[in-house]
Amino acid sequence: MPSEQWTHPEPGDGPAAVAAQPSPEQVIAGLRATSEGGAELTQLLTPEGERVPSPQFDKYVEDIDAEALRGLYRDMVLVRRADREANAMQRQGQLGIWVPLLGQEAAQIGSGRALKPNDMAFPSYREHGVAYARGVDMKDLLGIFRCTDHSGWDYQRHGFHPYTIVIGNQVLNAAGYAMGQKFEGKVGDDDGEATIVYFGDGATSQGDVHEGFVWAAVYDAPLVFFCQNNQWAISEPTERQSRLPLYQRARGYGFPGIRVDGNDVLACLAVSRWALDECRHGNGPVLIEAFTYRMDAHTTTDDPTRYRLSDELEEWKLKDPIERVRAYLARNGHADQAFFDSVQAEADSFAADLREYTFNMPEPPPERIFSNVYAEGNPVLEAQREEFLSYLDGFVSAGEH
Structure with a gap:
């Protein structure tokens, strides 16, 4: 049986490693080689909470003052707390399954807050933070995972489509919707509409995603492809799915691609605003690769300790999306301990409300x-x-x- 190429170095970097299965050393080496997302990573806030100026993207977050940044911090804390509570409730038999978003709060809140009221978002099944940003009551999400409902919200009013379980299928749905926006003349100026579709790195290996790329490119559809590259498609790392960084795939379809630090809520907000602005003005689709990390299991039916190392998890804990905002706020005197305590108390109350609702959720006829x-x-x-x-x-x- 021929050996399988595991890594694909740039020309001149030496031979690729070959093995039927990667060794632990190869996995760690691959992680460290891309742990900061590469030279073209867009970042506005470092893991240490230091502001990085960006001539291209600073203008897209000029309105984010201390109050607005506190709001983004609050969003992420509440969403993470709700996620942890739902995870616990699944373990207690109250939910059939749960899909954790731990570690991906910045990518979801940043991009979700970039959307305008008339925009439409197409999620997969992990975008609880985007749902929250679009005004969907998180109680309405729980019925899906308790198997009592398909979706409990008005997707047109919220601009947030029902969850899609089939991997990558939402990309085709989003491409069709965005083509409709183009055909109906809803693009071309500041008041134009745009669509964003969310999928993971694993979905980029599905044909539906590539078909969506083709259709959106051919028709200049106002569609932002937002790939949350959390580096693990269940048990398969990104290195087994692509020779190149995922954002570079956009070049093959004729539209721009960009890689953003998916743990930086400010950068995710800025890049998403830029991409959506490109789309609403009729400049065609954009691919965003939010380089982040799934800190928990793929779902509650998964055991990530079987395929990834604790070293990897510990490294990414240092890049926590919430902690870097907290550090920035504290360092610059924009928030004190009383503020952080109040947000945590609100998050605990938020989770308790979700818990009470779930335990008393009526069974449908x-x-x-x-x-x-x-x-x-x-x-x-x-x-x-x-x-x-x-x-x-x-x-x-x-x-x-």
Whole structure:
């Protein structure tokens, strides 16, 4: 069986490592080689909380004063606390599954806050922070993972599409929606509309994503492809999926790509605003690769200790998206301990409210599974509904005798 190329160095950097499976040393070496995202990484706030000037992107965050940055910090703390609570509730049997976002708060809040009211977001199944930024009640997310609902929010009012479980399928949906925006003349100026679609690094290996790239490029659709590269597609690292950094793939389709520090909420906000602005003015699609890290399991059915090393996790803890904002606020006198304590107390209350709601969530009636399948009545579906309810009634009647 031929050996499998594991790493793909630049020309002149020496031979690639080959192995059927990567050694621990190769995994760590690959991580360290890209741990800061490379020379073209866009960063405005370092892991130590120091502001990095950017001639290209500073203008997109000129309105982010101390108060606004405190707001972004609060967003991330609340979203992380809700995520941790949901994770715990799944372990207690209250949710069927949970998809953690731990470590990706900056990518989601930064990009989510960049959207305007008339924009549309297409998530995968991990974008709880984007949902929060779009005004979706996080209680409405929990029904999906408790298996009592498909989605409990008005996606048109919030500009936030229902979650998509099939890997990469939302990219095609988003491409079609953005093409519609273009065909209806909703682009071309500051008041134009744009669409953003979220997917992970693993989804870039799916055909749907590449088809979305093609259609968006051909029709200059106002679509931002937002790839949260958390470096692990379940148990497969990014190195096994691409010879090049993911953002460079955009060149093959004829539109710009950019890599941003996905743990830097300020940079994610600035880059997303720039990309959405490009789209709403009719300049076609943009690919953003938010270089981040999944600090928890892929889902609660996953055990990440089976395929990645603790060294890797410890390294990324030093790049925590929340801590760098906290350090910046504290260092510059924009927030004191009382502020941080108040945010934590609010987050605990927020989580307690979600917990109480989940534990007391009513079970939907069995006939609900047949609702909202079609926009109008359907005789075949109605016949199936009556047959199913009659079948259930048979158990009740049998129990009475």
